[in-house]
Amino acid sequence: MKRSVLIAALLIGLSPLCAAQAQDMPGQRILQRIDTNDDGAISKDETTAARQRLFKRLDGNGDGVIDEKEIESARQAINDRAETAQARLANRWRHMDANGDGKVSEQEFASSMPLFDLADRDSDGKLSADELASVRKLIAEHAN
Structure with missing residues (x-):
């Protein structure tokens, strides 16, 4: 997941910002x-809830168990995302050349940084906290 966020950040030209943010936090x-x-902390109850959400995502047919077919499906989805990210990165690299x-x-x-201007909605040459939040939201939506 972390890799997909960094690739997405690279694609929109914000990799230095995201790298600095990742190091700071x-x-x-x-x-x-x-x-x-x-x-600001993760409790045992929050961890349990997160694991329950993950289980529900993996249990594609909702039968209360995760079988080999569902794991294979999840693995394929991960591979598909990786291939898509690789293709985007290759395309982005060709555009940078x-x-x-x-x-x-x-x-x-x-x-x-072709998408910087897109993120810079008020065209002031800077990304405000609201503009960054919008970018983060888009990245998060595409990462899920």
Whole structure:
């Protein structure tokens, strides 16, 4: 899951921001997903609830057990997501290679932020907390 979020961030040109954020707040994504009462900690009850949600997601037919077919289905879904992310990354890399030499220079990499303007809804050249929250929401929706 963490890999898909970082790939998505790279795709929208926010990888330096996300990398810095990840270093500043290790475990923050897990905390946000499991800490349902927003007290800044994960209780045993919240962990149990998270495991119950995961079980329900894995138990595709709802029969109360996870069988080999359901695990294979989950594994295939993970592989499909990985392949899609790889294709997106390859496509993004080709777009960053502005001069078509088969390499992405530091300048090409730094100047290639086509979706920054999309996230910068007020066009002030900066991403506000609200704009970042919108981006994070989009990434989270596509990661699930």
